[in-house]
Amino acid sequence: MKETTLKEIAETLGISITTVSKALKNYSDVSEKTRKAVYALAEELNYTPNSFAVNLRTKESKTIGLIIPEVVHHFFSNVINGIIAEAEKNGYLVIILQSNESLELEKKQVALLINKRVDGIIMSLSNESNNDFHIKEILRKEIPFVQFDKISKLIPSSKVIINDQKAAMEAVQHLIDKGCKKIAHIRGLENPQNSIDRFIGYKKALEKNGIPFDPKLVYACKSITFEQGVVFAKQIIEDDLGIDGIFVITDLVAIGVLAHFNEIGIQVPGQIAIIGFSNWFVSQVISPKLSTVDQPNYEMGVAAFGLLLEEIVCRKNGKPFEPKIVELGTSVIVRESTLKK
């Protein structure tokens, strides 16, 4: 890369490097004539201040790191969108890393970002991750840090969350209100907090309505995929337990269930009602349209960057920082897949 330096500008104009530098910073001890000459030449030669040198001086990189489990994911891509939009407004760039749900990769990526001296880190944990050393390390180094969506409750950082228990309770209550008597739950993986909380919400809703909890009605995903939904749809028909409603951990899996039921002629919602979670775009374009829980995603990204910036500014000014938790609202979206007559 060909680069114009302060030295070239100084030599061309026959003045000192210090004068050039002062002129570019609009110092008052440089004459207006010199200042104009320096600006004109800098523009002509296409001078760009060396950002490494600027970083070294200010100790700020104006860059933040974002680690998420998956980029190709309706929810996460919307969160990314919110984060980079808000970061850009505030003059920050965003480095995005994908953990692929691997704890090993996530550890490596945290180390990379720390080494890169980012001004802060925003993260949604991989399914394998929890109260681990590499996360504590971020806090120990006093690097501004915000968790969102898949969080560790044990890590005392700022967080943007939804109330998964409450949201799940509302989804199951909706099935009960529509007359479902035997409600299955296709739950997520063992580790992630949101998977645990949605399962608890399912149980609480049953309890509240005097319906006994039956572990046989709980199907635990090995992977969060369309195919997993197809597998459990087959299983549910085979088990033949009289299930008339299903609350599914997320829309992608719910759509797999729906696709198989459509194929073998099970009426949805007539025979079995289905409600998903996360209001993925696809839910509105399939047939029957899928009822689901709407979860803010773009807003979650905006809030996460907001909390991070608060911490960055606070620490820069040498003030003690108290982590904050922002809880965003959710709502049940009623579509065809639960509209029993």
Add this chain to the structure above:
Amino acid sequence: MKETTLKEIAETLGISITTVSKALKNYSDVSEKTRKAVYALAEELNYTPNSFAVNLRTKESKTIGLIIPEVVHHFFSNVINGIIAEAEKNGYLVIILQSNESLELEKKQVALLINKRVDGIIMSLSNESNNDFHIKEILRKEIPFVQFDKISKLIPSSKVIINDQKAAMEAVQHLIDKGCKKIAHIRGLENPQNSIDRFIGYKKALEKNGIPFDPKLVYACKSITFEQGVVFAKQIIEDDLGIDGIFVITDLVAIGVLAHFNEIGIQVPGQIAIIGFSNWFVSQVISPKLSTVDQPNYEMGVAAFGLLLEEIVCRKNGKPFEPKIVELGTSVIVRESTLKK
């Protein structure tokens, strides 16, 4: 952020900063005993080399910039995935910026990345962008640069592309082979090269089969959305021109057409066959399943980073660089929406 410095390590061990620095670089004139002591203390104190200082020395940021029109998009999120996976393998971080299809924003982002001294830039142009100054500026500064998907043919950089004309011809030929006599085209916006090329492919396929081109059968999108598909589906029924097949610029719009036809009881493919473009995940889960053109996306990201790295290495070694064009293959995916009996 609390940081351990070389000075602290030197003072604690009672040796010079130079010795600490040499020890950490494994210089041979430092005794094994001192080297071990320095490493042990550096580890204990959690010393991280200052990457700004390292950057200033090596003139490499090991960071690349990626500008794309949209993050929340099946195709682009897969490309991002390919780029960051490949970058990571090679020790590079990726800053991602979203132009929101705005030329103004794109210009600002290019300037930001140049100022940030990224080692290279990968870009898919916004719909408004073409042979513009900000792009030429990247080349003028000899910053390694790769275009993919939405490219400007006039900018002599490396490129990863598909053959949109050929792919579109194959899609339309498929409709003709299935017996369609009056084929409409829902085309993309005016400016993007891929929109122009797919339109040319549509015309060439008609010509090759002796079907006269009729401009009344071409519907030009104002936005690439589901809703736009619904609007044109209504229009096509209203126009009542005897259309029995539609080639749609992309799956998202095609699904809008399909949704409206489903709603008003038009049989697909019985009355009107539909083929989309880009093999979006949703195409397989709607009913009827959508025929489409499969376009490599993850592979496109991998290839784009590969070309960029080639240029980075070449320029680093002071060798002249010749831009390369990689063309990836496409294929027609036949599903229910074109399976006429």
